Amino acid sequence: MLGETRNRPLSCTLFNTVTEAALDFSMIYNAMSINENVEFGARVFSTVVNGVTQFYYTTPFRGTHNSILPLAIPVRGTVASLHTHGAFMERYGAGSNNFSQEDLRWLHGDYLYVATPIGSLLRYTRSTGIIDTVSTLIPSDPNDPRRLNQVSPDGISGPTTNAIRPSWVILSPWIAYFTRW
Numbered sequence: 001m002l003g004e005t006r007n008r009p010l011s012c013t014l015f016n017t018v019t020e021a022a023l024d025f026s027m028i029y030n031a032m033s034i035n036e037n038v039e040f041g042a043r044v045f046s047t048v049v050n051g052v053t054q055f056y057y058t059t060p061f062r063g064t065h066n067s068i069l070p071l072a073i074p075v076r077g078t079v080a081s082l083h084t085h086g087a088f089m090e091r092y093g094a095g096s097n098n099f100s101q102e103d104l105r106w107l108h109g110d111y112l113y114v115a116t117p118i119g120s121l122l123r124y125t126r127s128t129g130i131i132d133t134v135s136t137l138i139p140s141d142p143n144d145p146r147r148l149n150q151v152s153p154d155g156i157s158g159p160t161t162n163a164i165r166p167s168w169v170i171l172s173p174w175i176a177y178f179t180r181w
């Protein structure tokens, strides 16, 4: 079972696989994440259309330059959690190019995906504990010395929202505990 069926926003795009949804998210939001140096996150849910299971992601929300705390809130039926790691930052080095321990501990769903500044999209499969590379062709940060491709983040924009960022997230003392997750 891949999560429960639930009502979806009328306007959202449906995908045949979770990975296709994650790639679509990454092409838009990794670019924005690099340009603005904030993390973006979204959840993937399944729905059944004419007997066929399909997937969609929720309107992404904005974290900080090193956290995506709203994704730690459990939401029933979450199939996967998607997030980005912002722009290249010297102090995080290669750490930005993989899941953090906080990602694996706090994010929800059978699959976790992270889009990195070097232009890779990684997937963690909870049932096996395996991390694999889904793509190295998503937008990357020109300032990152480890950059894997020449896909520019320039000129890509999408809907932005702070709708799911309550003020307690910003004020929470937890935030001091998390670094780039």
Ligand SMILES: [Zn+2]
Binding pocket: 083, 084, 085, 099, 100, 103, 114, 180, 181
């Ligand atoms: Zn992370």
